[in-house]
Amino acid sequence: xxxxxxxxxxxxxxxxxxxxxxxxxxxxxxxxxxxxxxxxxxxxxxxxxxxxxxxxxxxxxxxxxxxxxxxxxxxxxxxxxxxxxxxxxxxxxxxxxxxxxxxxxxxxxxxxxxxxxxxxxxxxxxxxxxxxxxxxxxxxxxxxxxxxxxxxxxxxxxxxxxxxxxxxxxxxxxxxxxxxxxxxxxxxxxxxxxxxxxxxxxxxxxxxxxxxxxxxxxxxxxxxxxxxxxxxxxxxxxxxxxxxxxxxxxxxxxxxxxxxxxxxxxxxxxxxxxxxxxxxxxxxxxxxxxxxxxxxxxxxxxxxxxxxxxxxxxxxxxxxxxxxxxxxxxxxxxxxxxxxxxxxxxxxxxxxxxxxxxxxxxxxxxxxxxxxxxxxxxxxxxxxxxxxxxxxxxxxxxxxxxxxxxxxxxxxxxxxxxxxxxxxxxxxxxxxxxxxxxxxxxxxxxxxxxxxxxxxxxxxxxxxxxxxxxxxxxxxxxxxxxxxxxxxxxxxxxxxxxxxxxxxx
RNA sequence: GCUCGUAUAGUGUAGUGGCCCAUCAUGAAGGACUCUCAUUCCUUCGACCCGGGUUCAAAUCCCGGUACGAGCACCA
Numbered sequence: 001x002x003x004x005x006x007x008x009x010x011x012x013x014x015x016x017x018x019x020x021x022x023x024x025x026x027x028x029x030x031x032x033x034x035x036x037x038x039x040x041x042x043x044x045x046x047x048x049x050x051x052x053x054x055x056x057x058x059x060x061x062x063x064x065x066x067x068x069x070x071x072x073x074x075x076x077x078x079x080x081x082x083x084x085x086x087x088x089x090x091x092x093x094x095x096x097x098x099x100x101x102x103x104x105x106x107x108x109x110x111x112x113x114x115x116x117x118x119x120x121x122x123x124x125x126x127x128x129x130x131x132x133x134x135x136x137x138x139x140x141x142x143x144x145x146x147x148x149x150x151x152x153x154x155x156x157x158x159x160x161x162x163x164x165x166x167x168x169x170x171x172x173x174x175x176x177x178x179x180x181x182x183x184x185x186x187x188x189x190x191x192x193x194x195x196x197x198x199x200x201x202x203x204x205x206x207x208x209x210x211x212x213x214x215x216x217x218x219x220x221x222x223x224x225x226x227x228x229x230x231x232x233x234x235x236x237x238x239x240x241x242x243x244x245x246x247x248x249x250x251x252x253x254x255x256x257x258x259x260x261x262x263x264x265x266x267x268x269x270x271x272x273x274x275x276x277x278x279x280x281x282x283x284x285x286x287x288x289x290x291x292x293x294x295x296x297x298x299x300x301x302x303x304x305x306x307x308x309x310x311x312x313x314x315x316x317x318x319x320x321x322x323x324x325x326x327x328x329x330x331x332x333x334x335x336x337x338x339x340x341x342x343x344x345x346x347x348x349x350x351x352x353x354x355x356x357x358x359x360x361x362x363x364x365x366x367x368x369x370x371x372x373x374x375x376x377x378x379x380x381x382x383x384x385x386x387x388x389x390x391x392x393x394x395x396x397x398x399x400x401x402x403x404x405x406x407x408x409x410x411x412x413x414x415x416x417x418x419x420x421x422x423x424x425x426x427x428x429x430x431x432x433x434x435x436x437x438x439x440x441x442x443x444x445x446x447x448x449x450x451x452x453x454x455x456x457x458x459x460x461x462x463x464x465x466x467x468x469x470x471x472x473x474x475x476x477x478x479x480x481x482x483x484x485x486x487x488x489x490x491x492x493x494x495x496x497x498x499x500x501x502x503x504x505x
Numbered sequence: 506g507c508u509c510g511u512a513u514a515g516u517g518u519a520g521u522g523g524c525c526c527a528u529c530a531u532g533a534a535g536g537a538c539u540c541u542c543a544u545u546c547c548u549u550c551g552a553c554c555c556g557g558g559u560u561c562a563a564a565u566c567c568c569g570g571u572a573c574g575a576g577c578a579c580c581a
Binding site for chain 1: 507508510511516517519529530531539540541542544573574576577580
């Protein structure tokens with residue numbers, strides 16, 4: 001090897017020079033077949049509750065692609081189930097608002113499936129007329145057997161006119177839920193059992209389970225299933241690219257078969273794997289809904305819940321969520337991530353703007369003894385003089401110290417003086433800083449009031465009481481409590497810790 | 506069971522046959538700066554699932570195994 005190297009050095013030294021390393025890929029991978037200005041993307045959450053952490057991925061990825069290609073981003077409500085996953089009326093508005101907050105702009109288009117039933121009916125009829133769909137009157141169990149045995153169900157051979165008659169019957173309310181369903185004719189021999197003559201529309205009892213939107217209510221009893229509704233709508237909206245979870249891979253295959261029947265071109269599709277968060281495990285919208293109704297949680301923005309509104313109320317910035325999801329990209333791997341990663345992004349988003357504030361937990365009172373200047377001036381932000389100063393006037397002698405710091409005996413009151421602690425006395429030993437005194441945060445009693453810091457820990461909300469520095473930050477401001485962490489101002493006396501601490505093992 | 510998918514440091518991620526004794530972030534440990542246990546900066550730690558094959562050359566291509574995940578709903 002060394003010999004070869006020396007030969008090369010003499011004969012062709014340029015071969016030994018290191019070539020420039022390829023730059024690391026930045027941002028999302030390019031979409032295939034994407035033309036600037038011609039890309040149409042959509043994200044379709046079920047409005048059966050407000051958005052949660054996982055939904056942020058769909059929003060961030062799709063809207064980032066929208067921006068990359070100067071395309072169109074559609075927010076679509078797939079609200080076609082009134083019984084198993086009934087929509088929540090308030091969620092429609094809230095989701096649009098949350099999506100706007102997260103992506104920094106309103107969706108280019110908002111589509112509500114329950115407004116567009118006529119389109120789905122038309123396409124169902126077209127399907128029956130052209131013989132690539134049929135009305136199946138088998139029970140779910142009966143059909144399941146056909147699917148497994150790869151045998152055609154008797155309804156499959158009905159001629160279009162008979163199917164149309166049955167379809168009219170479905171619309172008129174002749175059948176009850178489960179009595180009739182419209183199927184897409186694929187092939188019962190297909191390798192993947194999920195694709196064999198899949199159901200496209202079914203009957204729902206909207207008298208017993210009305211749609212929560214008053215303009216829809218009990219108007220319709222025949223409803224499209226996701227695979228059909230979504231496929232037709234994607235075509236009508238001219239969607240060019242779909243990015244979605246890989247649990248929907250079979251959905252793509254079903255829909256591609258439908259597109260072939262209609263003679264449409266299916267959008268380019270990308271998938272991501274499942275994401276779990278260490279600290280949260282599994283949460284489903286319907287489970288959260290139950291737990292809120294039963295009183296286990298205070299509401300959708302309960303800080304223990306992984307909803308977007310809860311995260312937002314805890315002071316997680318849209319930018320941090322965006323960075324977090326972009327960093328994960330769109331791999332199909334199933335992953336489990338710690339919240340620490342999100343918090344690291346949030347710290348970056350928040351620190352430079354966060355005013356500093358003192359909060360003394362489990363405050364112990366001390367009398368200040370000794371000579372000292374009357375005023376203490378502390379910066380609002382150590383790196384930004386232009387953010388101003390906090391001035392504390394020490395006309396009274398009482399100061400607050402954290403219970404945990406009291407044990408240290410000799411401490412440096414941050415930005416002020418070294419003191420010795422005896423009983424309830426804090427005797428000033430030096431105004432100048434002496435080495436080796438641990439620096440602690442503190443407050444003069446005249447500039448502090450009783451306050452509460454809320455922290456989510458082990459799925460509990462801890463209320464930490466203490467003395468909070470007087471301030472006039474508006475509710476919603478993210479401050480940094482010195483030596484504690486970032487917190488969001490709830491109201492004058494109450495703060496919420498942004499990044500909960502984890503107990504050391 | 507059938508079908509489909511994925512496997513790179515503790516956690517994520519880059520890498521599409523030679524730029525790779527493998528990138529970046531996060532994490533952990535140490536340090537500098539700092540009158541915060543913050544921010545910023547520096548250093549260190551640590552990985553190509555296993556076994557075959559193709560090739561002059563494999564993290565990368567092929568086959569097999571293993572592990573994990575998803576779908577097989579008249580839910581989305």
